[in-house]
Amino acid sequence: MTGGASIRHKLVAVILTASLAPMLVGFALLARLDLRDLRRSMLETGALLAQLQVDHSVAELVFEDREASARTLARLSGVPSVVGAALYDREGRLFASYQRTLAQRPPARIAPSRPPVAEEFEGHIDFYRPSVHEGVRYGTLLLRLSTAPMDARRRAYLVGLLAVALGMAIMSLAAALAFERVVSRPILSLADVARRVTHEQSRSVRATKTSDDEIGLLADAFNEMLDGLDERQRERDRAQAALQQSEEAARYLAEATARLAESLDFDTTISLLVHLAVPALGDVAYVFLPEFDGALRQVAVRHRDPSIEKTLERTLRLVPAGDDATHPVLAAPRSTVATTSRLAGAPHADPFLRALSGLGIGSVLSLPLVSRGQLLGVLTCGRSGTTLYGAAEMALAQGLANRAAIAVENARLYRQAQEAIRVRSDFMAVASHELRTPITALQLNLQLLLRSDRAETLMLTNPKKLRSDLERVLKQVRRLGGLVENLLDVAHLSLGRLPLTLEDVDLAAVAAEVAARLEVLSAKSGSTLTIHAPTPVVGHWDLLRIEQIVTNLFSNAIKYGSGRPIDVTVEVAGGTARLLVRDEGIGIAPEDADRIFGAFERAVSVHHFGGLGLGLHITRELVESHAGTIRVTSKPGAGSLFVVELPLEGPRPPAPDAGTRSAAASDGEQLSAH
Amino acid sequence: MDFLRPPDEGGASAPSRGRGSVRRASRSLAWLVVVQLALLSAGGRPALAQELEYRVKAEFLERFTRFIEWPPESFRSPEDPFVIGVFGDNPFDHALVKIAEERAIKNRRVVVRPIDKASDAVGCHLVFVARSEAVRLSEVLASTAGLPILVVGDGDGAADTSAHLAFFSEGGRVRFTLNAAAVRQSHLRVSPQLFSLARVVGT
Numbered sequence: 001m002t003g004g005a006s007i008r009h010k011l012v013a014v015i016l017t018a019s020l021a022p023m024l025v026g027f028a029l030l031a032r033l034d035l036r037d038l039r040r041s042m043l044e045t046g047a048l049l050a051q052l053q054v055d056h057s058v059a060e061l062v063f064e065d066r067e068a069s070a071r072t073l074a075r076l077s078g079v080p081s082v083v084g085a086a087l088y089d090r091e092g093r094l095f096a097s098y099q100r101t102l103a104q105r106p107p108a109r110i111a112p113s114r115p116p117v118a119e120e121f122e123g124h125i126d127f128y129r130p131s132v133h134e135g136v137r138y139g140t141l142l143l144r145l146s147t148a149p150m151d152a153r154r155r156a157y158l159v160g161l162l163a164v165a166l167g168m169a170i171m172s173l174a175a176a177l178a179f180e181r182v183v184s185r186p187i188l189s190l191a192d193v194a195r196r197v198t199h200e201q202s203r204s205v206r207a208t209k210t211s212d213d214e215i216g217l218l219a220d221a222f223n224e225m226l227d228g229l230d231e232r233q234r235e236r237d238r239a240q241a242a243l244q245q246s247e248e249a250a251r252y253l254a255e256a257t258a259r260l261a262e263s264l265d266f267d268t269t270i271s272l273l274v275h276l277a278v279p280a281l282g283d284v285a286y287v288f289l290p291e292f293d294g295a296l297r298q299v300a301v302r303h304r305d306p307s308i309e310k311t312l313e314r315t316l317r318l319v320p321a322g323d324d325a326t327h328p329v330l331a332a333p334r335s336t337v338a339t340t341s342r343l344a345g346a347p348h349a350d351p352f353l354r355a356l357s358g359l360g361i362g363s364v365l366s367l368p369l370v371s372r373g374q375l376l377g378v379l380t381c382g383r384s385g386t387t388l389y390g391a392a393e394m395a396l397a398q399g400l401a402n403r404a405a406i407a408v409e410n411a412r413l414y415r416q417a418q419e420a421i422r423v424r425s426d427f428m429a430v431a432s433h434e435l436r437t438p439i440t441a442l443q444l445n446l447q448l449l450l451r452s453d454r455a456e457t458l459m460l461t462n463p464k465k466l467r468s469d470l471e472r473v474l475k476q477v478r479r480l481g482g483l484v485e486n487l488l489d490v491a492h493l494s495l496g497r498l499p500l501t502l503e504d505v506d507l508a509a510v511a512a513e514v515a516a517r518l519e520v521l522s523a524k525s526g527s528t529l530t531i532h533a534p535t536p537v538v539g540h541w542d543l544l545r546i547e548q549i550v551t552n553l554f555s556n557a558i559k560y561g562s563g564r565p566i567d568v569t570v571e572v573a574g575g576t577a578r579l580l581v582r583d584e585g586i587g588i589a590p591e592d593a594d595r596i597f598g599a600f601e602r603a604v605s606v607h608h609f610g611g612l613g614l615g616l617h618i619t620r621e622l623v624e625s626h627a628g629t630i631r632v633t634s635k636p637g638a639g640s641l642f643v644v645e646l647p648l649e650g651p652r653p654p655a656p657d658a659g660t661r662s663a664a665a666s667d668g669e670q671l672s673a674h
Numbered sequence: 675m676d677f678l679r680p681p682d683e684g685g686a687s688a689p690s691r692g693r694g695s696v697r698r699a700s701r702s703l704a705w706l707v708v709v710q711l712a713l714l715s716a717g718g719r720p721a722l723a724q725e726l727e728y729r730v731k732a733e734f735l736e737r738f739t740r741f742i743e744w745p746p747e748s749f750r751s752p753e754d755p756f757v758i759g760v761f762g763d764n765p766f767d768h769a770l771v772k773i774a775e776e777r778a779i780k781n782r783r784v785v786v787r788p789i790d791k792a793s794d795a796v797g798c799h800l801v802f803v804a805r806s807e808a809v810r811l812s813e814v815l816a817s818t819a820g821l822p823i824l825v826v827g828d829g830d831g832a833a834d835t836s837a838h839l840a841f842f843s844e845g846g847r848v849r850f851t852l853n854a855a856a857v858r859q860s861h862l863r864v865s866p867q868l869f870s871l872a873r874v875v876g877t
Contacts, residue, residue: 056870058867062737063737068871072870134740
């Protein structure tokens with residue numbers, strides 16, 4: 001039996017070996033015992049027959065009656081196994097004989113003293129018995145017994161043995177076939193299932209359990225193994241999908257980073273952001289940007305369907321600005337996942353969301369675009385159906401948002417830088433113009449004085465005229481000096497190196513003094529400057545700078561006051577000095593309200609209003625250097641109200657490690673403005 | 675039963691004299707038979723044939739005793755001889771005497787005694803009634819009736835009597851009859867082997 005033999009063959013071999021071998025051995029043992037008994041029986045029978053015969057032969061030998069002897073021997077013909085017999089006289093000569101066939105003729109002579117033995121030959125056994133009477137031996141009897149019965153029995157056993165073996169072989173085969181039906185076929189079925197699982201990659205196929213025996217257990221175990229394999233394969237598939245998703249996300253983010261880096265244009269960057277978000281993050285995406293007043297403005301929208309995008313763009317234009325100050329992302333700048341139905345039902349809902357809800361967008365994801373802790377905008381993605389965005393999608397969206405925030409911030413900074421360059425360029429033009437004008441006048445005046453001894457002539461003839469000319473020259477020089485002074489102040493302020501000499505200063509007195517100094521100017525403009533200062537307002541400030549602040553504000557009011565009255569109020573409220581300067585001039589547009597305090601900024605055209613536009617910037621810087629605030633409320637055409645609030649105790653001294661005390665601090669408090 | 679006794683045992687207990695005499699007797703019987711047959715077939719002289727016949731018969735008498743048991747009371751002492759009585763003219767010449775001299779019967783010496791009267795048969799163990807006294811065979815039988823005495827007749831007529839054994843001739847051969855009824859009444863134990871050789875009568 002080899003290892004490669006089929007179970008059927010093995011079963012046949014086992015059954016044959018297990019059943020046939022003991023049966024054959026038993027049969028052989030039985031046959032051997034039976035044949036031994038038969039032989040013993042034959043020997044006993046032969047011995048008994050020989051003894052009986054020899055006992056009857058004595059008288060025949062004694063009376064030498066051969067006929068009687070022959071008759072007696074012939075009676076043995078009744079015993080089939082006896083094939084011959086002979087009686088020998090005391091000399092060993094043949095006395096009488098009987099033979100069934102001539103072929104078995106007995107020997108003519110034997111040894112007279114032949115002992116009583118049984119001798120076996122091929123086909124017969126010879127029994128010798130002495131014929132003795134009363135102690136006298138008269139002769140010997142030979143009885144020849146055929147062993148044919150034994151041979152026949154042996155042959156019968158052999159045939160029986162073969163028949164049994166044949167029968168057992170047939171029964172074994174039948175049993176093996178029956179066993180095969182029970183054992184082999186289920187196993188072959190299992191093997192078939194295993195082959196289909198392996199070669200056809202069929203994961204749904206399972207072994208059929210046909211019984212509750214060991215084969216059934218094997219089928220169960222096999223199915224459990226397949227379930228385990230299936231589960232592991234599913235896990236691998238999931239892991240593969242996750243890996244693929246992760247790779248796709250990484251690719252997507254890398255591409256997004258690269259594309260976002262392509263442009264520094266703000267609008268292009270925002271448009272690119274919504275294009276990157278659709279369809280990767282949903283069916284629709286739009287971006288809010290915070291306005292100057294803190295409200296959000298929708299600036300870009302993108303939808304998978306261009307026709308819907310058109311509708312949404314129209315919706316975008318219809319949505320009033322500033323309604324989204326309560327957008328959840330503004331309240332807490334973090335990613336928010338929600339359904340549009342929930343958001344649309346909120347008290348301060350994004351109206352755009354309502355439009356989206358109507359378009360079948362059921363789930364939205366809002367992401368803050370934050371850079372350096374500053375909220376730059378909000379990216380909202382939406383998709384149809386109400387399945388909320390998952391963690392992986394949120395992570396991907398957040399990755400895009402982070403990159404977009406950087407790009408938006410870069411674009412914003414770039415735009416700011418561009419704007420700053422533009423403003424500086426404008427300033428340079430204005431400053432050049434402003435500086436050239438007095439210089440040109442100065443140059444003309446000086447040339448006039450030097451021409452043809454005009455100065456000497458005037459000195460002699462008309463010294464008054466000469467003095468008037470020189471004063472004009474001095475005025476132009478002063479104007480130049482003031483311009484240069486302002487530029488110096490701005491330079492100092494931008495570097496944080498404006499020194500303050502603090503002392504007790506009465507703001508009311510300063511206001512009155514400055515008003516008096518500017519009286520000519522105001523009169524010239526047609527404005528009347530009225531000061532309401534019922535009590536002195538004394539604070540710990542730098543007198544010259546406070547004078548500068550007041551002068552700037554008053555000059556500004558006179559400049560833009562359109563010749564209308566100007567009201568100034570100086571008061572104290574809870575440790576804070578307050579200076580209010582109200583004019584009824586051209587006013588300031590709301591969008592310019594903050595800008596007017598910037599360096600080199602001005603809200604009006606330089607062709608109509610001269611100056612470097614540095615006044616309000618310097619004023620704000622000086623106010624802030626005194627730990628104060630300045631703000632403006634205005635309405636175009638209705639005038640402006642500037643409010644300055646200064647703490648009476650003055651600016652707080654800087655921390656020892658942060659500020660730098662100058663050497664002048666010893667003879668007075670001197671602080672650096674920051 | 676005697677005939678089932680193992681031959682070796684019998685051989686070991688047999689006296690040497692008896693065994694040797696038997697061997698010789700057997701040889702002589704065989705020779706006698708051969709000669710008798712030769713004479714008969716050749717039509718030889720009657721006197722010689724008769725002598726040979728009785729020499730055979732003398733042998734037969736002795737060999738009869740080998741298959742017959744006498745009761746112990748037939749002998750008064752261990753030394754008592756086995757007595758063969760010959761009633762009538764002795765036809766054996768010296769043959770019987772010679773056998774008696776050479777052999778023992780039942781381990782006893784053998785005495786051959788002539789008998790003149792039937793009554794003398796009592797005291798013998800075997801009585802041979804010769805042809806000359808065949809007519810008086812009945813007397814002998816009468817006087818030995820009920821006694822363990824073997825009566826042997828001679829001649830064809832004797833077989834018709836109630837003698838235990840009687841010689842007769844058949845095909846030139848000496849044969850004998852055995853009267854079963856007489857044997858049963860005689861207190862003698864006769865071996866069945868003798869029956870197988872004899873012509874049994876009186877059943």
